[in-house]
Amino acid sequence: MEILEKNRIILIPAYEPDSRLISYVKELNGHGLHDIVIVNDGSGESHKNIFGTLKEMGCVVLTHKYNQGKGMALKTGYHYIHDTYPDYACIITADADGQHAAEDVFRMANEAVKNPDSLILGERNFKQSGIPAKSLMGNRLTSTIFALFFGRYLPDTQTGLRAFGPMLTELMWGILGERFEYETRVLIYCIRSKVPIVPVEIQTIYENENRGTHFHPIKDSFKIISVITSDFMKFISTSILCAAIDIGLAWLLFDLLRRFLPGADFLRIMTATAAARVVSIGVNYFLNKNLVFCNEHTGTNSLFRYLALCALNMVLSALSVYLLHTYLRMDEKAAKIICDVILFLFNYQLQSRWVFAIRGLNHEP
Template identity: 45%
Template sequence: MKRNSVILIPALNPDKELIQYIQELKRNGFDDIIVVNDGSSAEYLDIFERAKQMDCKVLQHAVNLGKGRALKNGFNEFLNLYQDNPDISGIITVDSDGQHAVKDVIQIDDWWKKNKCAELLLGSRNFKLAGVPFKSRAGNQITSKVYRLLYGIQIRDTQTGLRGIPKELVAGYLQIRGERFEYEMEMLIESAVRGIPVREISIQTIYKNQNTGSHFRPFEDSVLIYRLILSGCFRYWKTSLKRKIRKEK
């Protein structure tokens, strides 16, 4: 059964298991897959060549530009290829390190079949489980609390890379700021500012080798994320006030 979603995988020096993951996606009906090589080292190029041979669309960054830029370039390619395709509902982003089970990717695709809603879908992990790395648990819980305090919106997993973006929302997210991991937080801020509903779908919590394969820079990327959260809240308060005034009129 052919699925209605395009898969987007940003990748930097991916494990060879990425090929097995792509094969599993293909077996489950995800025929349209975009892979972004975000400046990987030469020894990883054979992985991207194999992805091409499997009919994936592979985009190439000559140097590492960051996850945010990889996602945006993937969104741009999605719009160029699928914007006018009535059979495609949206794009699903997944990480290249095996953290997102294919069954959970299917959950996102199935949601669009049952609900024709312009919502940002988040695959949310359970950080209370044993085996979750402390830095991942603590970082996500703190960010979630700060986001709720400033924006009044409860999101359990603000840093998940498994996201479903309906086709009608992709162009808007393509135009926002953020080049590295902070871009995914900017998507949540933009959703709050524009009044876009955000829905969380519970997914399997997978951490391989205590998440040692992550390219997240704890200090530098955290600074970028919290800078965005603090600066974005003023835009949110301003638009929220305008919406309130319009309703009262």
């Protein structure tokens, strides 16, 4: 077996681990993986002996005084590795509950070295027998919803076995999230910033119905779903707000302009409508950039892309309503509602992937 160099760093966040973690470290050592950083995420005095043994085995043990969550434990490890190992080739994150076979960690390290600009995902095979029903349901649900909103089906969005090179380390610790939802935010950020995601099939290990894990398949899966859908819910909110601004301002201007444009109703209505639309578009652009997609790295042309999308929407809306009304004899008002709902979903996807996509980042450490 090829022995990996020592600058492949294994990072294990651990909260109240049992003796399996000690056995797991021995297995990793047997595969030539000796640089192991373990973050004790506030496990308390009752687990002091386990972490003491891990230190004696050569592991670096970092300690949080209180439990801060898996996301924060990973970020603590990323900062330490970045500052301590200047020549590391990659970081491989693994769970402390024995779900990830040492040979799979070894394979992930090799893949990360081959693909230094990519996120390597260890994907479990949920088609095999013996998978706990709650885990299967939670993974399938989150994977399906993730694909619906981000256009990429990842069979295992909740996998903790991941690897990446130093080019991505600063990106990883800059992503929001403190607990299990952090790993979902990483996937979202990588897709939006066009970081390649490389899947590697790994063994599916559930010991004792996976009772040792601190991940709650139902409760935590719904938390993850809320992360996946949060941008869309904010998108709906800003759209409703801007529609109210558009209508309210138009109504206000209809009355205010009467004194300046007496008898010129068409010009008055067009002026009021155009002014209201300009204001609502400006507010919507600002809110979507800074609140919905929260991206400072959209490039210099995001406003022009946004305006182009607005123009495209107007053309598609008018054309679709005309075609439905003319050839299917559909009521114009009903056709307008159907077309605009479809365009609303289309609009969200294009704004996420094109208008406000993450651009121009340099991930060099």
